[in-house]
Amino acid sequence: MQNNKMAGIWQQISRNQILIPIAALLLLALFNLIADPSFFRITLKDNANGDPVLSGQLISIIDSGSELAILAIGMTLVTAASGGQDISVGAAIAISGSVLLRVLCGSDSRSEEMQAPIIVAFVIACIVSMLFGAFNGALVAYFKIQPMVATLILFTAGRSVAAWINNNELPIVKDPSFSYYGNYIPGIPIPAPFLIAIVCFVVTWLVLKFTTLGLYVQSVGINEKTSRLNGLNPELIKLLTYVLLGLCVAVAALIKVSRISTINYSVIAKDIEMDAILAVALGGNALSGGKFNMAASVLGAYVIQFLTTTLYKFEVNAAALPAYKAVVVILLVVMSAPTVREKLSALVKKINGGASAEKT
Amino acid sequence: MMNLPNVLRRDPGKRMTDTNLLTTITIAVFLVMYIASILILGEGFRKPQQMLNLISTNAYLIILSCGMSLVMITGGIDISVGGVTALVAMCCAVYLDQGGGNVFVSMLIAVGIGLAFGVVQGYLIAYLNVQPFIVTLAGMFFARGMTTIVHTNPFNVENESFVALKDFRIVLPLLGSYTRKGKYIPATIEIGVIVALLIVIVLFCVLKWTKLGRNFYAVGGNKQSALMLGINVKRTTFASYVICGLLAGIGGYVYFMHVGSGSPSHAMGAEMNAIAASIIGGTMLTGGVGNIIGTLFGVLSLELIKNIVASVGLDQAWWTGITIAAMLCIFLVVQSVIIARRKKANASAAAEKVPKGGVT
Numbered sequence: 001m002q003n004n005k006m007a008g009i010w011q012q013i014s015r016n017q018i019l020i021p022i023a024a025l026l027l028l029a030l031f032n033l034i035a036d037p038s039f040f041r042i043t044l045k046d047n048a049n050g051d052p053v054l055s056g057q058l059i060s061i062i063d064s065g066s067e068l069a070i071l072a073i074g075m076t077l078v079t080a081a082s083g084g085q086d087i088s089v090g091a092a093i094a095i096s097g098s099v100l101l102r103v104l105c106g107s108d109s110r111s112e113e114m115q116a117p118i119i120v121a122f123v124i125a126c127i128v129s130m131l132f133g134a135f136n137g138a139l140v141a142y143f144k145i146q147p148m149v150a151t152l153i154l155f156t157a158g159r160s161v162a163a164w165i166n167n168n169e170l171p172i173v174k175d176p177s178f179s180y181y182g183n184y185i186p187g188i189p190i191p192a193p194f195l196i197a198i199v200c201f202v203v204t205w206l207v208l209k210f211t212t213l214g215l216y217v218q219s220v221g222i223n224e225k226t227s228r229l230n231g232l233n234p235e236l237i238k239l240l241t242y243v244l245l246g247l248c249v250a251v252a253a254l255i256k257v258s259r260i261s262t263i264n265y266s267v268i269a270k271d272i273e274m275d276a277i278l279a280v281a282l283g284g285n286a287l288s289g290g291k292f293n294m295a296a297s298v299l300g301a302y303v304i305q306f307l308t309t310t311l312y313k314f315e316v317n318a319a320a321l322p323a324y325k326a327v328v329v330i331l332l333v334v335m336s337a338p339t340v341r342e343k344l345s346a347l348v349k350k351i352n353g354g355a356s357a358e359k360t
Numbered sequence: 361m362m363n364l365p366n367v368l369r370r371d372p373g374k375r376m377t378d379t380n381l382l383t384t385i386t387i388a389v390f391l392v393m394y395i396a397s398i399l400i401l402g403e404g405f406r407k408p409q410q411m412l413n414l415i416s417t418n419a420y421l422i423i424l425s426c427g428m429s430l431v432m433i434t435g436g437i438d439i440s441v442g443g444v445t446a447l448v449a450m451c452c453a454v455y456l457d458q459g460g461g462n463v464f465v466s467m468l469i470a471v472g473i474g475l476a477f478g479v480v481q482g483y484l485i486a487y488l489n490v491q492p493f494i495v496t497l498a499g500m501f502f503a504r505g506m507t508t509i510v511h512t513n514p515f516n517v518e519n520e521s522f523v524a525l526k527d528f529r530i531v532l533p534l535l536g537s538y539t540r541k542g543k544y545i546p547a548t549i550e551i552g553v554i555v556a557l558l559i560v561i562v563l564f565c566v567l568k569w570t571k572l573g574r575n576f577y578a579v580g581g582n583k584q585s586a587l588m589l590g591i592n593v594k595r596t597t598f599a600s601y602v603i604c605g606l607l608a609g610i611g612g613y614v615y616f617m618h619v620g621s622g623s624p625s626h627a628m629g630a631e632m633n634a635i636a637a638s639i640i641g642g643t644m645l646t647g648g649v650g651n652i653i654g655t656l657f658g659v660l661s662l663e664l665i666k667n668i669v670a671s672v673g674l675d676q677a678w679w680t681g682i683t684i685a686a687m688l689c690i691f692l693v694v695q696s697v698i699i700a701r702r703k704k705a706n707a708s709a710a711a712e713k714v715p716k717g718g719v720t
Contacts (some may be wrong), residue, residue, distance in 0.1 A: 139692070148437070153685045172606070319508040322502065327502065333490050
């Protein structure tokens with residue numbers, strides 16, 4: 001009996017999605033703890049502006065993993081509804097950031113003052129980014145093009161469009177208040193991107209909790225035909241998820257651009273689409289759509305950043321980083337593959353059965 | 361001649377298959393673009409050498425796209441080909457420069473690397489049911505990272521026998537041109553072109569006339585019914601990835617023969633170009649539809665439009681990206697509309713054919 005109960009609990013835990021990123025996180029933390037405990041040290045230091053801020057490896061993880069976490073929110077919705085991924089988010093960040101700078105700097109790329117309030121620029125960037133999201137969404141929902149292929153269009157054109165918007169100039173915002181969003185807000189020792197990510201996550205959580213959006217997205221992802229028969233409009237819901245991803249992209253772009261107060265079209269948010277998709281996969285969400293777990297995706301994003309920071313700490317060449325990431329990903333994916341899981345659980349049962357047989 | 365009437369009888373008035381229709385469109389578009397550029401832009405386009413150069417430069421892309429089309433026909437995707445190309449070039453370069461320096465061994469290395477990637481990815485995808493996108497994404501990361509680990513900096517290969525191979529040109533009779541002074545310049549192509557064309561022909565024949573080729577289409581069209589027809593779905597999927605990996609290895613060597621150097625930044629974005637070329641060539645990512653000849657013309661169209669954009673005078677870097685994306689967009693929408701209309705027509709035709717009394 002005891003054993004059966006234990007096996008039951010074990011099964012329940014192992015079925016829970018969020019276990020995958022948590023296990024990965026614990027594994028990484030354990031590894032770092034053994035290798036170098038100073039990894040977890042957090043100190044209060046003064047930054048260049050003289051404000052006291054927290055610093056340490058953990059802080060840098062929650063700081064630089066935030067854009068990824070915000071993107072993971074939108075990517076989870078898109079994945080769940082359309083059963084495919086948007087590979088254009090990196091290019092869309094370039095466009096959105098370019099628009100932001102264009103509005104802030106006006107025609108003069110070296111202006112001393114901002115030409116428009118930040119909020120106006122941000123809203124315009126949001127609208128543009130959501131329009132591009134709607135373009136992707138329309139291709140996917142109404143023209144029935146596979147998401148990866150449909151977003152390939154923006155992926156190819158995005159960085160070119162971004163350069164075109166600013167006439168290939170690199171505007172610099174000199175106003176210090178613009179840099180708050182990517183660094184620290186004076187008086188708050190926690191990195192601003194992390195705060196923005198938390199706000200985004202809480203808002204999404206509330207929306208999913210108090211509206212039927214989450215349910216609709218899942219039902220469209222699980223079976224489009226039956227959800228249509230139940231009176232939903234699958235096309236509209238798919239479109240909506242892409243527009244929401246556009247919004248996430250705009251927020252991420254604000255952080256990215258604010259970090260350096262300028263933009264580099266070919267480098268900004270490079271390969272972030274791959275990391276965002278990985279975050280969704282790490283969160284245990286099926287990439288073929290259907291059920292999703294938002295918290296797991298966001299945690300997945302931070303796990304990826306944790307891995308990146310760990311590897312940097314061991315002085316791995318930045319260009320060689322992907323190789324290590326790939327090994328981790330393959331291990332995780334193989335572990336969570338249904339066939340392997342079945343075999344593992346059969347093995348666990350066998351061991352349990354053997355143990356109980358020994359007792360009797 | 362005996363079976364000609366048979367062929368005619370088999371499809372009297374039957375319309376073209378989706379595959380043939382999409383291929384025809386691609387070839388037509390390519391011819392129109394080429395003839396238009398000869399008539400309007402004249403100059404360089406009138407010389408056959410321009411076209412031959414274009415093919416020589418992109419022989420590797422043709423090979424990669426063939427593998428990509430094959431995987432896409434089976435309903436999967438392989439985004440690791442660009443990374444494998446870079447890795448193959450780097451490994452061969454390092455071997456030729458520092459190792460023994462035997463050209464044949466370097467070829468074996470190239471094929472071996474490609475096969476290894478194909479086998480591992482194919483096994484994970486076909487037998488462990490992991491998402492192709494995630495597996496090959498990890499493959500891409502791994503290949504890119506490994507390239508840097510093998511050697512960090514770009515360098516040229518100075519091995520004598522390799523340089524001889526690299527500079528070897530095949531002279532085509534009749535296609536040469538005369539300069540203004542009356543000097544005859546022979547038309548030449550690289551060895552890679554022959555390899556690429558051979559692969560195109562072999563793959564075309566395999567897909568058209570062998571059991572394996574038909575299995576690819578069957579698995580891509582509908583996995584369930586393929587299984588019920590007694591096709592070994594897993595083995596077929598596995599085979600498609602192995603062939604794609606092998607072609608990536610060969611493509612990598614052809615690329616290496618063209619550039620003659622190893623560098624971590626080689627073949628950046630080649631996977632996306634290969635996907636775009638396959639799509640323009642009429643292969644659909646949903647699987648079951650596609651043609652190698654179409655892919656060949658897809659690559660040529662893609663590169664021709666780059667040339668046209670450059671010679672029209674839109675030489676700012678962003679125009680290339682925007683034109684390719686626009687072209688991709690148009691092709692995708694046209695494909696999607698055509699397929700949707702044909703589906704509707706087929707459905708109504710099927711409804712007409714079924715007698716009202718049910719199956720007789």
